[in-house]
Amino acid sequence: xxxxxxxxxxxxxxxxxxxxxxxxxxxxxxxxxxxxxxxxxxxxxxxxxxxxxxxxxxxxxxxxxxxxxxxxxxxxxxxxxxxxxxxxxxxxxxxxxxxxxxxxxxxxxxxxxxxxxxxxxxxxxxxxxxxxx
Numbered sequence: 001x002x003x004x005x006x007x008x009x010x011x012x013x014x015x016x017x018x019x020x021x022x023x024x025x026x027x028x029x030x031x032x033x034x035x036x037x038x039x040x041x042x043x044x045x046x047x048x049x050x051x052x053x054x055x056x057x058x059x060x061x062x063x064x065x066x067x068x069x070x071x072x073x074x075x076x077x078x079x080x081x082x083x084x085x086x087x088x089x090x091x092x093x094x095x096x097x098x099x100x101x102x103x104x105x106x107x108x109x110x111x112x113x114x115x116x117x118x119x120x121x122x123x124x125x126x127x128x129x130x131x132x133x
Contacts (some may be wrong), residue, residue, distance in 0.1 A: 004106040009031075011110035011124055012074065019044040024073070026059070031074040033110050033127055037067060044104075045129040049075045050096055061100075063129045086115075086122045097128040104130035 015021060015031045020095070024030045036044060043064040048057070064070045066088030079089035098107060 005108075006106065007109040007111070009113050010074065010110050010127070013114060016114075016116065030089055031112065031125060032071050034069040034071055035108055035129060037070050038062060040133070041131055042133045043070045043129050043131050044101060045070055045072045045132070046075065046097060046127070049077060050093060056100075070129055072108070072110055072127040072129045074110055074126055074127040075080055075133060076123055078118065078121045078123050080116060082124050086124075090124060091124070093126055097126075097130075101130035101132070103132060105133065106131040 010031075010033045013033050022030050022032075026048075035043075045062045045064060046060070047062045062071075065095045077089065077093055079086045097109075098104075101107070104112060106133075108129045110125075112129035116123045
Protein backbone atom coordinates (compact mmCIF):
# COMPACT_ATOMS: atom_id res chain seq x y z
CA UNK A 1 0.00 0.00 0.00
CA UNK A 2 1.32 3.43 -0.91
CA UNK A 3 1.02 6.06 1.80
CA UNK A 4 0.15 9.66 1.04
CA UNK A 5 1.48 12.32 3.41
CA UNK A 6 0.36 15.89 3.91
CA UNK A 7 1.42 18.56 6.37
CA UNK A 8 0.50 22.09 7.34
CA UNK A 9 1.48 24.90 9.67
CA UNK A 10 -1.29 26.30 11.88
CA UNK A 11 -1.14 29.71 13.58
CA UNK A 12 -1.64 29.09 17.30
CA UNK A 13 -0.70 32.63 18.36
CA UNK A 14 -4.34 33.63 19.15
CA UNK A 15 -4.62 30.65 21.52
CA UNK A 16 -1.33 31.49 23.21
CA UNK A 17 -2.40 35.12 23.69
CA UNK A 18 -5.72 34.12 25.29
CA UNK A 19 -5.99 34.29 29.05
CA UNK A 20 -6.40 30.51 29.27
CA UNK A 21 -5.73 27.72 26.80
CA UNK A 22 -8.70 25.47 26.10
CA UNK A 23 -8.43 22.08 27.82
CA UNK A 24 -9.80 18.61 27.09
CA UNK A 25 -11.78 16.43 29.51
CA UNK A 26 -8.56 15.34 31.26
CA UNK A 27 -7.36 18.95 31.69
CA UNK A 28 -4.67 18.76 28.97
CA UNK A 29 -4.09 21.98 27.00
CA UNK A 30 -5.92 21.66 23.71
CA UNK A 31 -5.73 23.53 20.45
CA UNK A 32 -7.57 21.93 17.53
CA UNK A 33 -7.43 22.11 13.78
CA UNK A 34 -9.83 20.27 11.49
CA UNK A 35 -9.40 18.36 8.26
CA UNK A 36 -12.14 17.20 5.90
CA UNK A 37 -13.39 13.63 6.02
CA UNK A 38 -14.72 12.26 2.73
CA UNK A 39 -17.33 9.51 2.31
CA UNK A 40 -16.56 6.37 4.28
CA UNK A 41 -13.04 7.34 5.34
CA UNK A 42 -11.96 6.25 8.80
CA UNK A 43 -9.44 8.44 10.59
CA UNK A 44 -7.41 8.03 13.75
CA UNK A 45 -6.23 11.24 15.48
CA UNK A 46 -3.73 11.47 18.30
CA UNK A 47 -5.61 12.76 21.36
CA UNK A 48 -2.92 12.73 24.07
CA UNK A 49 0.79 13.58 24.07
CA UNK A 50 3.17 10.66 23.79
CA UNK A 51 4.49 9.33 27.07
CA UNK A 52 7.90 8.11 26.10
CA UNK A 53 8.26 5.77 29.07
CA UNK A 54 4.70 4.34 29.05
CA UNK A 55 2.44 2.52 26.62
CA UNK A 56 -0.56 4.32 25.20
CA UNK A 57 -3.69 4.31 27.30
CA UNK A 58 -7.22 3.83 25.93
CA UNK A 59 -7.70 7.57 25.33
CA UNK A 60 -4.46 8.17 23.40
CA UNK A 61 -6.22 8.05 20.01
CA UNK A 62 -9.65 9.08 18.73
CA UNK A 63 -11.29 7.07 15.95
CA UNK A 64 -13.43 9.13 13.55
CA UNK A 65 -15.93 7.20 11.42
CA UNK A 66 -18.69 9.78 10.99
CA UNK A 67 -19.14 13.45 10.19
CA UNK A 68 -17.53 15.77 7.68
CA UNK A 69 -14.63 16.86 9.87
CA UNK A 70 -11.78 15.21 11.73
CA UNK A 71 -10.78 17.22 14.78
CA UNK A 72 -7.04 17.03 15.27
CA UNK A 73 -5.74 18.27 18.64
CA UNK A 74 -2.38 20.00 18.60
CA UNK A 75 -0.51 18.57 21.56
CA UNK A 76 2.30 20.26 23.48
CA UNK A 77 5.81 18.86 23.72
CA UNK A 78 8.88 20.35 25.37
CA UNK A 79 12.45 19.84 24.34
CA UNK A 80 15.87 21.35 24.82
CA UNK A 81 16.41 24.81 23.37
CA UNK A 82 19.51 23.50 21.60
CA UNK A 83 18.42 23.49 17.92
CA UNK A 84 19.89 20.06 17.16
CA UNK A 85 18.29 18.43 20.21
CA UNK A 86 15.00 20.19 19.49
CA UNK A 87 14.97 18.88 15.91
CA UNK A 88 15.79 15.37 17.11
CA UNK A 89 12.98 15.53 19.68
CA UNK A 90 10.45 16.66 17.07
CA UNK A 91 11.57 13.95 14.65
CA UNK A 92 11.24 11.32 17.39
CA UNK A 93 7.65 12.41 18.10
CA UNK A 94 6.68 12.17 14.42
CA UNK A 95 8.43 8.81 13.97
CA UNK A 96 6.51 7.35 16.91
CA UNK A 97 3.23 8.67 15.51
CA UNK A 98 3.89 7.13 12.09
CA UNK A 99 4.95 3.79 13.59
CA UNK A 100 1.67 3.64 15.54
CA UNK A 101 -0.37 3.45 12.31
CA UNK A 102 1.49 1.15 9.91
CA UNK A 103 -1.70 0.49 7.91
CA UNK A 104 -2.38 4.17 7.22
CA UNK A 105 -3.33 5.20 3.69
CA UNK A 106 -2.60 8.83 4.46
CA UNK A 107 -0.94 10.68 7.31
CA UNK A 108 -1.37 14.36 8.13
CA UNK A 109 0.88 16.39 10.43
CA UNK A 110 0.06 19.84 11.77
CA UNK A 111 2.77 21.98 13.35
CA UNK A 112 1.73 24.93 15.47
CA UNK A 113 3.43 28.28 14.88
CA UNK A 114 5.15 29.83 16.77
CA UNK A 115 7.42 27.53 18.70
CA UNK A 116 7.75 29.03 22.18
CA UNK A 117 10.69 29.48 24.51
CA UNK A 118 9.39 28.39 27.92
CA UNK A 119 11.82 28.42 30.83
CA UNK A 120 14.83 27.76 28.59
CA UNK A 121 13.15 24.94 26.66
CA UNK A 122 11.23 24.93 23.39
CA UNK A 123 7.54 24.10 23.52
CA UNK A 124 6.11 23.02 20.20
CA UNK A 125 2.61 21.87 19.28
CA UNK A 126 1.97 18.93 16.95
CA UNK A 127 -1.24 17.40 15.62
CA UNK A 128 -1.31 14.05 13.86
CA UNK A 129 -4.03 12.10 12.09
CA UNK A 130 -3.98 9.02 9.90
CA UNK A 131 -6.56 7.81 7.40
CA UNK A 132 -7.00 4.08 7.91
CA UNK A 133 -9.56 3.48 5.13
